[in-house]
Amino acid sequence: MGLSNASEDLSSEMEVDAFRRLFPLRYFERHLAESIRPDGRPLGKARETSIFLGAVASANGSALVKIGSTTMLTAIKMEVMTPSLESPDEGCLAIDFHMPPICSPIVRPGRPAEASPVVSKQLSDTISSSRMIDLKELSLVGGKAAWMAYLNAAFSIMQDIYCLDADGALFDAALISAVAALSHLQIPAVAMNDDGKIVLVSGEDGQKPVNKEKRKLTLRSIPFSLTCILHKNYILADPTAEEESIMETHVTIVLDTSGQLISLYKPGGPALAYTSAIQDCVGLTGQRVKELKSYLDKENSAMEVVV
Amino acid sequence: MAGKGGATPATYSPSPTTNRKKKPPIFKEDWVRPDGRGFHQCRPAFFRTGAVNAASGSAYAEFGNTKVIVSVFGPRESKKAMMYSDIGRLNCNVSFTTFATPIRGQGSDHKEYCAMLHKALEGAIILETFPKTTVDVFALVLESSGSDLPVVISCASLALADAGIMMYDIVASVSVSCFNKNLVIDPILEEEIGQDGSLMITCMPSRYEITQLTVTGEWSTTKINEGMQLCLDACAKLAKIMRSCLKEVASDSQE
Numbered sequence: 001m002g003l004s005n006a007s008e009d010l011s012s013e014m015e016v017d018a019f020r021r022l023f024p025l026r027y028f029e030r031h032l033a034e035s036i037r038p039d040g041r042p043l044g045k046a047r048e049t050s051i052f053l054g055a056v057a058s059a060n061g062s063a064l065v066k067i068g069s070t071t072m073l074t075a076i077k078m079e080v081m082t083p084s085l086e087s088p089d090e091g092c093l094a095i096d097f098h099m100p101p102i103c104s105p106i107v108r109p110g111r112p113a114e115a116s117p118v119v120s121k122q123l124s125d126t127i128s129s130s131r132m133i134d135l136k137e138l139s140l141v142g143g144k145a146a147w148m149a150y151l152n153a154a155f156s157i158m159q160d161i162y163c164l165d166a167d168g169a170l171f172d173a174a175l176i177s178a179v180a181a182l183s184h185l186q187i188p189a190v191a192m193n194d195d196g197k198i199v200l201v202s203g204e205d206g207q208k209p210v211n212k213e214k215r216k217l218t219l220r221s222i223p224f225s226l227t228c229i230l231h232k233n234y235i236l237a238d239p240t241a242e243e244e245s246i247m248e249t250h251v252t253i254v255l256d257t258s259g260q261l262i263s264l265y266k267p268g269g270p271a272l273a274y275t276s277a278i279q280d281c282v283g284l285t286g287q288r289v290k291e292l293k294s295y296l297d298k299e300n301s302a303m304e305v306v307v
Numbered sequence: 308m309a310g311k312g313g314a315t316p317a318t319y320s321p322s323p324t325t326n327r328k329k330k331p332p333i334f335k336e337d338w339v340r341p342d343g344r345g346f347h348q349c350r351p352a353f354f355r356t357g358a359v360n361a362a363s364g365s366a367y368a369e370f371g372n373t374k375v376i377v378s379v380f381g382p383r384e385s386k387k388a389m390m391y392s393d394i395g396r397l398n399c400n401v402s403f404t405t406f407a408t409p410i411r412g413q414g415s416d417h418k419e420y421c422a423m424l425h426k427a428l429e430g431a432i433i434l435e436t437f438p439k440t441t442v443d444v445f446a447l448v449l450e451s452s453g454s455d456l457p458v459v460i461s462c463a464s465l466a467l468a469d470a471g472i473m474m475y476d477i478v479a480s481v482s483v484s485c486f487n488k489n490l491v492i493d494p495i496l497e498e499e500i501g502q503d504g505s506l507m508i509t510c511m512p513s514r515y516e517i518t519q520l521t522v523t524g525e526w527s528t529t530k531i532n533e534g535m536q537l538c539l540d541a542c543a544k545l546a547k548i549m550r551s552c553l554k555e556v557a558s559d560s561q562e
């Protein structure tokens with residue numbers, strides 16, 4: 001009796017796995033008809049999200065973000081540059097998104113993954129469109145000291161985002177990670193040495209201080225995003241890699257904390273994006289923004305307590 | 308807008324001072340290591356398997372401030388361009404993040420690390436168990452703080468175990484630096500810069516076999532023997548830590 005029961009259970013489990021592998025679309029649609037997903041989530045719910053600031057000790061700002069299994073590590077290094085002639089009183093922000101081969105079976109060493117430049121461009125556009133950062137704040141011009149008149153320098157924020165585990169919704173995780181790292185960023189105290197170069201303040205003679213202490217960057221309205229899948233009459237929020245590969249219509253909506261639409265990205269797909277569907281996605285994204293804002297505030301408060 | 312985003316002007320990092328690049332003072336009797344360790348004491352080691360969900364096997368390792376993450380994929384189909392092979396293939400890749408070193412983007416070109424990782428692991432993996440297929444080992448150094456390659460090798464063997472690849476034994480690796488006539492184990496970045504020579508051992512501790520031995524600089528025979536013994540002892544201790552890490556995962560999954 002025990003043996004037959006065990007074999008029955010095992011065979012039914014194997015049947016489910018086989019069905020999932022052979023007929024993935026029908027497998028998912030069976031779940032959708034019951035308003036649930038294979039991992040047990042309701043349709044409009046995002047996966048568990050965690051934010052950890054200060055993951056990289058040598059960086060000026062860093063953050064590790066996980067949404068479900070998707071993991072993003074962001075680190076920021078501050079560098080010094082000569083501003084361009086068009087905008088002499090502004091610094092700049094450069095964002096690079098990397099998908100190393102450790103994060104997914106389909107990424108190979110050598111040439112960058114297909115998704116990498118797409119996400120990179122999306123991130124740059126989103127952060128510049130949202131005007132989250134005032135680039136003038138990065139300038140090192142305009143001090144009161146007389147010798148400062150000769151100074152022509154500005155900070156450059158070099159931000160690198162590494163995907164450590166790719167399990168869907170890469171842009172969402174990358175954006176949260178980038179934003180969290182910028183909120184953790186400490187602009188270092190720098191001085192000008194005798195050669196006219198900018199160096200870190202180390203208390204040596206011959207240094208003229210440019211800014212006297214470390215300070216945080218002022219962030220204006222912060223953008224957050226949510227990716228949804230449109231499939232027939234269903235809307236699935238925060239898809240996994242498996243869901244993304246099976247269902248083809250993705251919509252990514254970015255809102256900032258003041259409720260303004262920053263970006264809407266829909267790269268093709270067979271399902272038509274009716275107004276009602278887009279409005280539903282915007283609604284889901286609005287809820288997600290509030291949720292993520294509270295996570296980020298909580299994490300920043302914890303950091304301040306520690307410091 | 309496009310103009311700003313376009314060509315990024317040349318930048319440089321505001322490093323503390325150029326003077327610090329000088330060689331640290333020559334070894335003296337009262338010399339103390341920068342992080343307060345004894346000469347024959349390794350940095351604290353931390354291992355965790357299952358760091359990357361998308362991989363067949365993965366592991367994360369920390370040795371002090373050196374942080375490494377390794378993913379294993381496969382055994383999977385080899386590329387069609389490759390000739391038939393009745394034993395399995397091993398493919399290794401080691402890369403660094405741009406922020407791994409104090410100066411952004413510098414010192415991350417270690418192309419020989421891929422070949423060295425391959426040689427270190429090849430002797431320990433039973434390649435006959437997966438003919439015609441390839442096992443890919445990808446390593447990413449998140450933070451570099453000295454002795455990166457030994458950490459990568461140890462972490463990679465743990466990732467292979469996590470993936471269920473059959474091996475003769477786990478592979479542990481430790482390196483030692485030579486200052487004049489004195490040996491310092493598991494050097495950090497500052498110590499590596501000023502070393503006279505280095506010696507790295509990769510071994511299978513249970514079988515007491517060495518899969519790789521790398522020596523740079525000038526070493527006398529007695530010094531090599533001393534260094535090797537130092538490393539082998541450290542590898543045995545490291546292997547215990549690695550085994551306990553694997554056992555933890557096994558017991559957790561049983562529960």
